Structure formats: structure tokens, C-alpha cells
Amino acid sequence: MVVTLIIVCEVGFWVLLAAGLALRYPARRPRLGAAVLLCEPLLELVLLAATAVDLRRGAEGNWTHGLAAVYVGFTVAYGHYAVRWADGHFAHRFAGGPPPVRPPKYGMARAVHEWKMCARSVLGALVAMALLQGAVWYVGDAGRSESLVDWQRKMLFVIGISLVIAAGYTVWPKRPPGGAAGDGAGGRPAEPERTGR
Template identity: 70%
Template sequence: MIVTLIVICEVGFWLLLAAGLALRYLARMPRAGVAVLLCEPLLEVVLLVVTAVDLRNGAAPDWKHGLAAVYIGFTVTHGHYMIKWADGHVLHRFAGGPRPAGPPRYGMARAVHEWKMCARAVGAAAIAAALLQLAVWYVGDPGQSASLREWQGKMGFVVGISVIIALSYTIWPKTPKHGDHSGEGQSQAGAGTGTKAL
């Protein structure tokens, strides 16, 4: 049931996003569109409540409950980013807005972008680890909560990989290939506009 609900939440996220943007730009109903988009967090609340009820009803904690915590963590930190990304593209495609600048490709601007993405991943891992710890305390049996502890370890791995990637772009900044002037321009445009939207 938990896995099915996670799938439903993910599908619901994109359906609400599509409905909200359609109301905002196609139907010219911006307030209604914002109202629909503000319903997105309710999906995570429902998943959290159902997971807690499942554990309270005696379900043995396993990988499904851990996955629910991870999904909630990453949705909290990445959901707004995805909404802004989609909003910019729909605004450009259907409402005559400017073409969204892609993320910077080179230099320190790219390093800053990678650190921002790293911060989102670290935040997601921290939220997931906290939810998992609450579940461990709730279950109260170390033998039954081993799978939840394993998910906490995986969140530490996510943090480590994210930091390594950001560090690599800082220590060895990516530079444009010889003659690639378009890439350099995109990097500067991303540094000026794209990163402001993050």
C-alpha cells in the first residue's frame, strides 16, 4: 500500500502542477492556479499520515516505510525547484515570457549552482533521516527498526556524494572547450538569471 501511495503522490504532483500552470497561463486564472499549486504539500502530508498509521497498526517497519521518508524529504526540498522550472518553461511557451536560462555550465557560476543543488540534497537527506529516526523511536524495537537504520545510512551516502560533486566543480572548475563561445555565454546568462530563480 505504501509503495502504491508513493506512486500516486508522484503522479499527483505532476497532475497538480499541470493543472495549476494550465489555470495560470491558459485559462488566465492566476489565483486559481496558485491555489492548486499550494495543494502540492498535502500529498506529502497524506503520505506521512498513512505511513504513521500503518506503523501504529502493527506493520513491521521495512524498506517501504524508509522509502516513504526519503520521498517526503526530497519532495520538500526539490518540489519548489521543479515548480519554478516548469513555470518558467510554460510562461515562455504559452505566455510570451523570456526563454528560461539553463544552469550555468562553466566556472564559479557552475560551482555555485552545484553547491545549491548539494544544499537541497543535504536538506532532503536530513529531513528523511529525521523522519526515519522518529519512526525508530516510535517502533521502539531495535531488531525491527534495522531497515530504517539502513535508510539513514543511505542518506549519509547521498550527502557524501553530493558534497564530492560540488567540491569537484569548485576545485576543478569546468571550462569551455576551445572555440565554444556559446557555452560561455550560456554560463554567464545562467549566472545572471538562472541562478536567481533557484
């Protein structure tokens, strides 16, 4: 049941996002579009409530409950980023906005971008770990919550990998083709790809 609800929440996130932005730009109904977008956090609340009810009924804290906590954690960390990314593309396509800005590719600008993404991943992992710990306390039985603790260890691994990746781009900054120093295409508007036609 929990896995099905996670899938429903993920699909619902993108459906609400598309509907909200469609109302905001093509339909010229910005207030209604904003209201639809504000409904997205309700999906996570429903998932948390359903998970809590399942645990309260005596279900063992298994990998599905852990996955629910991880899903909510990373939605908290990356949800606004995804909305902003989609909003930029919709504004460019339907409202004459500027072309979306691509992430920088080279040099320290790329390293800074990677540290920002690292911060989001760390935030998502910490939120997930806090929710998992809450679930462990809620279950109140070490034998029924071993899988939840295992998910916490996985989140520590995610934090470690994220830090290593960001540090790697700092210590060994990526250089543009030809080995020239500089930030390359960082911060430039996205250009249409050439198809050769």
C-alpha cells in the same frame, strides 16, 4: 500499500503541477491555479499519515516506510525548484515570458550552481533522516526498525556524494570547449536546438 501510495503521490504531484500552471497561464485563472498548486503539500501529509498508521498497526519498519521518508524529504528539498522550473517554461510558452535560463555550464558559475544543488540534496537527506528517526522512535523496537536505520546510513552516503561532486566542480572547474577560461554559457537564456533542417 506504501509503495503504491508513493507512486500515487508522485503522479499526483505532476498532475497538480500541470493543472495549476494550465489554469494560471492558458486559462488565465491565476488565483485558481495558485490554489491548485498549494494543494501539493497535502500529498506528502497523506503519505506521512498512511505510513504512521501502517507502523501503528504493527507493521515492521521496512524499506517501503524508509522510501516514503526519503520521498517526502526530497520533495521538500526539490519540490519548489521543480515548480519554479515548470513555471518558467509555462510563462515563456503561454504568457510571453522570457526564455527559461539554463544552468551555467562552465567555470565558477557552474561550481556555484552545483553547490546550490548540493544544498538541496543535503536538505532532502537531513529531512529524510529526521523523519526516519521519528519513525524509529514511533516503532519503539530496534528489531522492527533496522531497515529505517539502514536508510539513514544511505542518506549519509547521499550527503557525502553530493559534497564530493560540488567540491569537484570547485577544485576542477569545467572549462568550455577550447580550454578558454570563463563561465561560458552560464546564465544565458535557453536557445532552440539546431536541427540542421
